Amino acid sequence: MEVKLFGAWPSPFVCRVEWALKIKGIKYEYIEEDLYNKSSSLLKYSPINKQVPVLLHDGRPIIESMVIIEYIDDTWKQNPILPTDPYRRAMARFWAQYVEDKFYESVKRAFFTEGEEQKVAVELAVEALKPLDQELKGKKFFGGEEIGFVDLVAGWIAHWLGVVEEVLCIKVVDPENFPSLCAWMKNFVEVPVIKENLPARDQMPGFYRMLRQSGLASCDGKQQS
Amino acid sequence: MAEEVKVFGRWTSPFCCRVEIALRLKGVPYEYIEEDLSNKSPLLLEYNPVHKKVPVLVHGGKPIAESLVVLEYIEETWRRNPILPEDPHRRAMARFWTKFIDEKCMPIMWKSLWSEGEMQLKLMEETKENLSILERELNSKKFFGGNSIGLVDIAASFLSCWTEVLQEVAGISLFGEAKHPILFKWANEFMSSDAVKVCLPPKDELLSHFRAMKEGMSATKAGQN
Numbered sequence: 001m002e003v004k005l006f007g008a009w010p011s012p013f014v015c016r017v018e019w020a021l022k023i024k025g026i027k028y029e030y031i032e033e034d035l036y037n038k039s040s041s042l043l044k045y046s047p048i049n050k051q052v053p054v055l056l057h058d059g060r061p062i063i064e065s066m067v068i069i070e071y072i073d074d075t076w077k078q079n080p081i082l083p084t085d086p087y088r089r090a091m092a093r094f095w096a097q098y099v100e101d102k103f104y105e106s107v108k109r110a111f112f113t114e115g116e117e118q119k120v121a122v123e124l125a126v127e128a129l130k131p132l133d134q135e136l137k138g139k140k141f142f143g144g145e146e147i148g149f150v151d152l153v154a155g156w157i158a159h160w161l162g163v164v165e166e167v168l169c170i171k172v173v174d175p176e177n178f179p180s181l182c183a184w185m186k187n188f189v190e191v192p193v194i195k196e197n198l199p200a201r202d203q204m205p206g207f208y209r210m211l212r213q214s215g216l217a218s219c220d221g222k223q224q225s
Numbered sequence: 226m227a228e229e230v231k232v233f234g235r236w237t238s239p240f241c242c243r244v245e246i247a248l249r250l251k252g253v254p255y256e257y258i259e260e261d262l263s264n265k266s267p268l269l270l271e272y273n274p275v276h277k278k279v280p281v282l283v284h285g286g287k288p289i290a291e292s293l294v295v296l297e298y299i300e301e302t303w304r305r306n307p308i309l310p311e312d313p314h315r316r317a318m319a320r321f322w323t324k325f326i327d328e329k330c331m332p333i334m335w336k337s338l339w340s341e342g343e344m345q346l347k348l349m350e351e352t353k354e355n356l357s358i359l360e361r362e363l364n365s366k367k368f369f370g371g372n373s374i375g376l377v378d379i380a381a382s383f384l385s386c387w388t389e390v391l392q393e394v395a396g397i398s399l400f401g402e403a404k405h406p407i408l409f410k411w412a413n414e415f416m417s418s419d420a421v422k423v424c425l426p427p428k429d430e431l432l433s434h435f436r437a438m439k440e441g442m443s444a445t446k447a448g449q450n
Contacts, residue, residue, distance in 0.1 A: 048325065063321055070316075070320065071314070074313035086302045087284075090289045090297065090298040094289070094290060094291055097291055131275050
C-alpha cells in the first residue's frame with residue numbers, strides 16, 4: 001500500500017499533511033517539487049490546481065491539504081486527528097475553515113500587497129485573531145490536551161507567521177493582546193512530531209522575500225502556495 | 226425522543242438551501258426560522274457570534290454554522306440516504322469538488338455578475354471555464370453523487386434557479402443548454418427531484434429580489450459619482 005507525497009519544503013500546506021502522516025505513523029515517499037518548474041507528475045495528479053501537496057495512495061491522487069488530512073484520518077484509524085462525536089467534529093471543521101478563510105486569507109493579502117491595501121489587510125488579520133485567541137482560553141491546544149485537526153491547520157501560525165512578520169516588518173501576534181494564542185504557539189512547536197518536522201527557520205525569509213517579489217511583480221498578484 | 230432541529234436561514238440564500246435539501250433528503254423534521262439580515266435576531270447573534278450569518282443549524286440547542294460544516298454534521302448524525310460515499314478516496318474527491326464549487330466557481334461567478342467592463346469579461350471567461358471543468362467531472366453521471374444526489378450536487382445548488390435569475394438581472398449569459406448541455410441537464414434533474422424542489426425559492430420572487438438589489442447598487446454608485 002504505497003504512499004507518496006508531492007511537496008515543497010517551505011510550504012505550510014505540505015507540512016500539515018506530513019504532520020498528519022507522522023502522527024499516524026504512516027510510511028511514505030516524499031517527492032520535492034520545484035514550484036517554479038513543476039513536474040509533469042504533479043500536473044497530471046493535480047491538473048486543476050497544479051499545486052502541492054498531492055498525496056498519492058496506491059496510485060490514486062488526493063488534493064487540497066484539508067481534504068488530504070480528512071482522507072488520512074478516514075483511512076488510518078490509529079491516533080485520530082478529528083474527534084469521534086459529530087458535534088465536536090463540526091466545531092473542529094468550523095474553526096479550521098475559520099483559520100483558512102478569515103486569518104490566512106488576510107495574511108496572504110497583506111503579503112502580496114503594499115501601502116494602504118496592505119495596512120487594511122493587516123488590520124483584518126489582527127481582528128480575525130480575536131475569536132481564535134478566545135477559542136483557546138483554558139485549553140493547551142485547539143484539540144484539547146492533544147493536538148488535533150485545527151492545530152494542524154492553524155500550525156503555520158506558530159512557525160511561518162513570524163517569517164511573514166519579518167519580511168513585511170509588521171507585528172500581527174502581540175503577546176499582550178493574544179496571550180492564549182502565544183502560549184499555544186510555544187506549546188505547538190514543542191510537540192515532538194511538529195518540532196522534528198519544521199522547515200529550517202533561517203532559510204525561510206530568503207524564500208518568502210523572493211515569493212513576495214514575484215507576486216508583486218505579476219499583474220494581478222497571483223500566488224503560489 | 227429525537228432532539229429538536231432548527232434552521233436559521235434566508236429564503237434568498239443558496240447556502241441555506243443546501244442545508245434544507247440535506248435535511249429533506251434524510252427525512253429530518255425541522256423548524257425553519259426566516260432571518261431579516263438587515264435586522265438580525267438576538268438568537269442568531271447568540272448562535273453564530275463569529276460570523277453573524279445564516280445558515281445556522283441548531284440541534285438539541287447546539288448551534289453549527291457554515292453550510293459545508295453543517296452538511297457534514299447532518300451526514301454524520303442522520304445516517305439514512307447518505308450524501309457521501311463510504312470509500313475514503315471517493316469521499317475525498319467529493320470534498321475536493323465541493324471546495325472547488327465553494328471557493329472558485331461560486332465566488333467568481335458571483336463577482337462576474339456584479340462587475341463591469343474588462344473585469345467582467347475576464348471573470349465571465351473564468352466562470353465558463355470553471356463550469357466546463359464541472360461538466361467534465363459530471364460526464365455521463367446523472368448526479369455528481371452518481372445515481373442519487375450527494376454532497377457535491379447539494380453544494381452546486383446555486384446552479385439551479387439562482388444562476389438563471391442572476392444572469393437575467395445582470396444581462397449576461399454564462400450558463401445555458403448550448404454552452405454546457407451536460408450541466409444544464411443535471412440542473413433540471415436536480416431541480417425536479419422531490420427533496421430539492423420544495424426547498425427552492427420561487428423564481429419570480431427571487432428575480433424581483435435581485436433586481437431590487439441591482440437597482441440599489443446602481444443608485445449607490447450614482448450617488449457616489
